[in-house]
Amino acid sequence: xxxxxxxxxxxxxxxxxxxxxxIPHYFFAGGLAGTSATLSAxxxxxxxxxxxxxxxxxxxxxxxxxxxxxxxxxxxxMRFYNMLRVFKVTSPMSVGTWIVAAEGTSTxxxxxxxxxxxxxxxxxxxxxxxxxxxxxxxxxxGALVADxxxxxxxxxxxxxxxxxxxxxxxxxxxxxxALTPSERGRPARRLGIMGAVTELVTQSxxxxxxxxxxxxxxxxxxxGRYARAGQAALLGGTAVMLLAGxxxxxxxxxxxxxxxxxxxxxxxVYHAGKTSAGDPAYTSVLQRARVAERGQPAVTRYGKTPxxxx
Amino acid sequence: xxxxxxxxxxxxxxxxxxxxFTDTSVCIGCKACEVACKEWNLVPExxxxxxxxxxxxxxxxxxxxxxxxxxxxxQVDDGFRWLMSSDVCKHCTHxxxxxxxxxxxxxRTEFGTVxxxxxxxxxxxxxxxxxxxxxxxxxxxGGDGGMHxxxxxxxxxEDGLEPACAKACPTKSIQFGPLDELLERxxxxxxxxxxxxxxDARLYGADENDGVGGMGSVFLLLDEPEVYGLPxxxxxxxxxxxxxxAAAAAAAVVLAAGVAFAFAGETDG
Numbered sequence: 001x002x003x004x005x006x007x008x009x010x011x012x013x014x015x016x017x018x019x020x021x022x023i024p025h026y027f028f029a030g031g032l033a034g035t036s037a038t039l040s041a042x043x044x045x046x047x048x049x050x051x052x053x054x055x056x057x058x059x060x061x062x063x064x065x066x067x068x069x070x071x072x073x074x075x076x077x078m079r080f081y082n083m084l085r086v087f088k089v090t091s092p093m094s095v096g097t098w099i100v101a102a103e104g105t106s107t108x109x110x111x112x113x114x115x116x117x118x119x120x121x122x123x124x125x126x127x128x129x130x131x132x133x134x135x136x137x138x139x140x141x142g143a144l145v146a147d148x149x150x151x152x153x154x155x156x157x158x159x160x161x162x163x164x165x166x167x168x169x170x171x172x173x174x175x176x177x178a179l180t181p182s183e184r185g186r187p188a189r190r191l192g193i194m195g196a197v198t199e200l201v202t203q204s205x206x207x208x209x210x211x212x213x214x215x216x217x218x219x220x221x222x223x224g225r226y227a228r229a230g231q232a233a234l235l236g237g238t239a240v241m242l243l244a245g246x247x248x249x250x251x252x253x254x255x256x257x258x259x260x261x262x263x264x265x266x267x268x269v270y271h272a273g274k275t276s277a278g279d280p281a282y283t284s285v286l287q288r289a290r291v292a293e294r295g296q297p298a299v300t301r302y303g304k305t306p307x308x309x310x
Numbered sequence: 311x312x313x314x315x316x317x318x319x320x321x322x323x324x325x326x327x328x329x330x331f332t333d334t335s336v337c338i339g340c341k342a343c344e345v346a347c348k349e350w351n352l353v354p355e356x357x358x359x360x361x362x363x364x365x366x367x368x369x370x371x372x373x374x375x376x377x378x379x380x381x382x383x384x385q386v387d388d389g390f391r392w393l394m395s396s397d398v399c400k401h402c403t404h405x406x407x408x409x410x411x412x413x414x415x416x417x418r419t420e421f422g423t424v425x426x427x428x429x430x431x432x433x434x435x436x437x438x439x440x441x442x443x444x445x446x447x448x449x450x451x452g453g454d455g456g457m458h459x460x461x462x463x464x465x466x467x468e469d470g471l472e473p474a475c476a477k478a479c480p481t482k483s484i485q486f487g488p489l490d491e492l493l494e495r496x497x498x499x500x501x502x503x504x505x506x507x508x509x510d511a512r513l514y515g516a517d518e519n520d521g522v523g524g525m526g527s528v529f530l531l532l533d534e535p536e537v538y539g540l541p542x543x544x545x546x547x548x549x550x551x552x553x554x555x556a557a558a559a560a561a562a563v564v565l566a567a568g569v570a571f572a573f574a575g576e577t578d579g
Contacts, residue, residue: 006534006536006537007536007537007539008380008382008536008537008538008539009361009363009366011369011370011539012444013443013444013536013539013540013541014441014442014443014444014541015372015438015439015441015444015445015446015447017435017438017439018435018438018447018448019435019439035565035569038565038566038569039569039572042569042570042572042573043573046573046576048573048576073434073435074432074433074434074455075431075432075433075434075435075448075454075455075456075457076431076432076433076455076456077432077433079413079430079431079432079433080432082413082414082415082430082431082432083412083413083432083434085413085414085430086412086413086414088409088411088412088414089555090409090410090548090551091409091410091411091412091436092410092551092554092555092558093410093412093434093436094412097412134565134566135561135562135563135565135566135569136558136562138562138565139558139559139561139562139565140558142557142558142561143554143555143557143558144436145439146547146554146557147410147440147547147548147550147551147554148410148436148439148440148547149406149439149440149441149442149544149545149547150439153439154547154550157550157553157554157557158553158557159557160557161554161557161558161560161561161562162557162560162561162564164561165561165562165564165565165568168565169565169568169569173572186576187572187573187576188572190571190572191568191569191572194568194571194572195568198564198568273439277439280536280539283541284536284541284542287541287542287543287544288542288543290543291542291543
């Protein structure tokens with residue numbers, strides 16, 4: 001840490017998030033599911049059946065594994081249903097629970113009808129609901145982590161939802177492109193590329209706006225490693241998609257790279273948050289600057305040198 | 311009379327908002343508060359270790375430590391001084407933990423205090439990331455899995471008793487009472503100390519215009535808050551939730567537009 005900060009034996013001021021790696025896995029799976037659902041609904045509206053079907057199955061897979069990750073991470077998994085006893089707009093997790101429940105149900109119904117070729121009207125309705133909720137499913141997680149005291153998350157609050165939106169589009173577009181015959185896969189390829197570019201640009205804007213110190217956990221340590229890996233995968237995936245996306249192999253390679261990049265971004269955000277909470281300087285220096293900005297008179301500081309033990 | 315957010319909820323059952331005034335200038339570091347708290351609230355033993363950080367072997371507030379006495383050894387101009395302070399949940403006017411709790415397990419009581427209902431908490435951990443003071447954490451002992459923190463002895467308050475820590479404090483460093491009264495006392499004490507030449511004395515949590523709308527636990531400190539492990543400018547993250555939801559909504563619209571744009575120029579068949 002470049003700037004020295006006052007602290008109590010170097011201990012963190014805020015607690016490190018207790019969330020385990022299930023959470024970034026969920027961010028990836030949930031984002032992929034949401035945007036795939038919307039891609040599928042749009043493909044259906046555009047008359048692109050092969051793409052609509054594949055994206056719908058990807059979405060169904062995503063909504064199936066999402067609750068597993070979410071419930072597994074709970075300290076008391078058997079009580080997951082307590083999430084369903086309230087609806088609170090002040091809690092992005094509460095709002096998100098209802099989004100996930102609705103998205104999971106509608107996507108599940110649509111995919112089942114599709115798979116068995118039954119109930120076309122119910123399928124159409126379920127698909128419309130799932131397509132409309134998709135963007136909410138893909139972006140609320142950005143709001144969820146932003147509504148915290150963790151500097152690397154809270155100070156990124158204006159950009160994180162868009163980073164997550166881009167990330168989910170890169171994954172959904174990439175995977176759909178890899179699975180769809182190339183003559184019908186163009187919208188998926190375009191979505192994947194747009195998503196990757198959005199993610200890369202927004203992430204860079206975000207870090208710039210946060211300032212050197214607060215953005216540091218996205219550049220150094222575990223967060224930095226995932227962020228760099230993600231950027232490389234997204235750039236590589238975009239390049240391959242542009243150059244060779246029309247071939248089956250090219251689309252498969254590009255899609256895998258884009259999905260990997262998206263996955264790395266979620267882990268970068270997760271680890272950056274942990275690092276950011278674990279070092280008191282990120283909290284203290286940031287808040288000190290705020291106090292100074294308000295022009296509050298500094299109280300006389302007395303004996304700030306810590307006592308040195310022999 | 312000051313009340314918490316619960317006024318509309320509790321109606322006639324509403325009680326005056328209560329809290330703590332922790333005057334660290336008279337704390338002697340006896341840790342009677344820590345012990346009384348653990349005993350009364352059946353907070354489990356979480357390891358008997360020597361930290362090497364002065365007389366502090368508890369370390370920090372957590373699911374298993376609801377009162378924590380900090381010990382700070384300082385070299386000052388005329389030698390050495392020892393700062394001791396008993397930290398506790400701030401029972402914020404605008405409590406981030408309560409705002410973000412997705413199960414409604416965290417509630418505001420009729421006393422204006424903030425309590426986690428253990429039989430409702432499902433251990434999601436969102437409150438841990440929303441507390442500006444690092445008060446809440448997860449209890450792993452015995453496979454508990456839930457989040458825990460100071461209840462300001464809700465059970466004792468209901469029976470008209472003061473919290474265990476305040477009751478046990480031998481120097482009145484921890485004072486309990488209606489928050490109005492405590493604030494008055496805190497300001498009076500600050501004035502006395504300033505008059506007798508303790509220039510570095512200051513109140514912490516006594517400003518209702520701060521980032522958490524004022525705290526239910528007010529402190530008199532003798533150095534910067536960070537020295538005691540406290541944040542200098544705590545803010546309830548939900549304060550910025552409008553901007554956060556706006557950013558999420560905008561991102562969702564961009565995403566939907568992006569998907570639509572991906573199909574631009576596509577023809578049927």
